[in-house]
Amino acid sequence: MGSSKACMSTHLIAVLCLVAGARSAAAFNYADALDKAVLFFEAQRSGKLPPGQRVAWRADSALSDGNASNVDLVGGYYDAGDNVKFGLPMAFTVTMLSWSVVEFGGAMPGGQLANAEAAVRWGADYLLKAATATPGELYVQVADPYQDHRCWERPEDMDTPRAAYKVTPQSPGSDVAGETAAALAAASVVFRARDPAYSSKLLRAARQVFDFADRYRGSYSNSLSSVVCPFYCSYSGYQDELLWAATWLHLASSPSPSSQGMYMSYINSNGHNLGAEQDSYTVSWDDKRAATKVLLSKVLLQNRVEGLRTYKAHADKYICSLVPGAGGFQSQYTPGGLLFKEGDSNMEYVTSTAFLLLTYAKYLGSTGGAASCGSTAVTPSTLVSLAKKQVDYILGANPAGMSYMVGFGARYPRRVHHRGASMPSVRDHPARIGCDEGFHYLHSSDPDRNVLVGAVVGGPDQSDSYSDSRDNYAQAEPSTYTNAPLVGALAFFAGPRTA
Numbered sequence: 001m002g003s004s005k006a007c008m009s010t011h012l013i014a015v016l017c018l019v020a021g022a023r024s025a026a027a028f029n030y031a032d033a034l035d036k037a038v039l040f041f042e043a044q045r046s047g048k049l050p051p052g053q054r055v056a057w058r059a060d061s062a063l064s065d066g067n068a069s070n071v072d073l074v075g076g077y078y079d080a081g082d083n084v085k086f087g088l089p090m091a092f093t094v095t096m097l098s099w100s101v102v103e104f105g106g107a108m109p110g111g112q113l114a115n116a117e118a119a120v121r122w123g124a125d126y127l128l129k130a131a132t133a134t135p136g137e138l139y140v141q142v143a144d145p146y147q148d149h150r151c152w153e154r155p156e157d158m159d160t161p162r163a164a165y166k167v168t169p170q171s172p173g174s175d176v177a178g179e180t181a182a183a184l185a186a187a188s189v190v191f192r193a194r195d196p197a198y199s200s201k202l203l204r205a206a207r208q209v210f211d212f213a214d215r216y217r218g219s220y221s222n223s224l225s226s227v228v229c230p231f232y233c234s235y236s237g238y239q240d241e242l243l244w245a246a247t248w249l250h251l252a253s254s255p256s257p258s259s260q261g262m263y264m265s266y267i268n269s270n271g272h273n274l275g276a277e278q279d280s281y282t283v284s285w286d287d288k289r290a291a292t293k294v295l296l297s298k299v300l301l302q303n304r305v306e307g308l309r310t311y312k313a314h315a316d317k318y319i320c321s322l323v324p325g326a327g328g329f330q331s332q333y334t335p336g337g338l339l340f341k342e343g344d345s346n347m348e349y350v351t352s353t354a355f356l357l358l359t360y361a362k363y364l365g366s367t368g369g370a371a372s373c374g375s376t377a378v379t380p381s382t383l384v385s386l387a388k389k390q391v392d393y394i395l396g397a398n399p400a401g402m403s404y405m406v407g408f409g410a411r412y413p414r415r416v417h418h419r420g421a422s423m424p425s426v427r428d429h430p431a432r433i434g435c436d437e438g439f440h441y442l443h444s445s446d447p448d449r450n451v452l453v454g455a456v457v458g459g460p461d462q463s464d465s466y467s468d469s470r471d472n473y474a475q476a477e478p479s480t481y482t483n484a485p486l487v488g489a490l491a492f493f494a495g496p497r498t499a
Contacts, residue, residue, distance in 0.1 A: 030494035040454030057425035061155035076126030087140035098186035100488025107495025152438030173220030177213035178241025320373035327374020355485035407453035
């Protein structure tokens with residue numbers, strides 16, 4: 001009873017005690033899961049691999065990317081199980097991975113934090129190249145996905161066309177440019193204290209890309225429809241990315257009052273036209289409306305910027321939609337308790353939702369606040385508990401009794417829809433495996449030749465059923481943007497109890 005009374009002394013201490021309770025009830029080794037979630041990014045690296053590369057079955061790949069356009073576009077990440085470098089999901093990956101480190105990096109031990117920062121830097125370095133290769137333009141993709149998908153090849157072997165695609169003033173892409181600006185700005189926050197020169201470089205590029213995105217408005221889905229659709233069409237439009245990017249630029253511009261004021265003025269002047277009053281109940285590489293409202297709620301709650309109160313109201317509405325029994329609840333959960341949004345790659349929505357629940361709990365907890373859900377006040381501890389259920393489901397607390405993170409636990413997917421994982425490594429099979437020859441591995445029922453440690457697959461269906469088949473890309477394909485927000489959630493649950 002004594003500890004309970006101590007927990008009631010202040011709102012913030014109460015939240016911390018409840019968080020500690022959630023952690024103490026942990027059924028899983030969250031620190032180990034965090035290590036693995038970050039390691040996955042090393043398996044997705046494109047370009048010249050560094051000396052410290054820990055995923056030894058991967059080797060250098062795509063070393064001539066950009067050559068046909070006389071630019072250097074070597075590096076970056078393959079987004080999922082193929083060998084295309086898609087700019088929109090890659091930038092979103094960097095934004096969310098950066099946000100994970102910004103909010104919960106303090107809960108990571110030194111080695112884990114260094115690896116997470118290295119993952120941010122690998123993506124940010126590529127985005128810098130894409131943003132500065134040609135003044136006034138932005139490279140947003142390498143490779144024609146239709147040509148890439150004609151083959152099942154290791155990235156080290158690929159010989160499909162590696163054309164580079166860009167947006168320009170005449171062929172705009174405010175969506176992908178806005179997300180790139182957000183990613184560069186968020187990454188600049190990660191390195192502000194540790195590497196100020198690099199942080200400043202990222203922030204300068206972010207401002208330039210944002211100006212480009214805002215001045216030349218249009219969707220890259222129109223400008224580059226033949227190569228970005230239907231893979232990563234910007235279905236939500238570009239307005240959400242402009243507001244998202246302005247928010248990150250506001251946060252990244254601290255402690256410069258003039259720059260902060262400039263972006264806050266932009267948000268106040270343009271917010272209405274960019275979706276401030278629009279409600280969205282899904283956060284993804286395409287739709288950042290709810291995430292922006294959560295992030296702007298931080299500015300309201302911590303800096304008392306009263307003009308942002310409408311964002312807090314809409315952030316509450318998003319959060320309330322997720323909480324069973326709360327006013328405004330409208331989400332679907334599987335019988336086993338997993339949030340279910342889409343039949344394809346549902347886990348990407350689960351991980352982003354879990355992360356936002358935890359960040360919002362942190363923001364509310366810092367001021368003793370709650371989410372207003374009709375007549376119900378939903379406390380930070382409720383949000384933490386809901387997030388924990390989602391994370392635990394991923395790690396094995398589910399009807400199937402299996403982990404949906406590859407390499408974690410005793411049972412996990414063994415046939416991941418991923419070219420490099422499914423085929424012998426170049427170390428074990430130095431001879432080239434050709435375009436058509438590789439399909440034998442795609443359709444094989446044999447386990448993956450290389451364990452794609454840390455990858456979170458698309459996950460089960462609305463009935464908690466999962467088919468461990470490599471051909472089943474909707475359930476078996478992992479992605480960087482699924483893992484990126486999970487890094488933050490796992491860091492939260494792995495962290496010290498007083499964090």
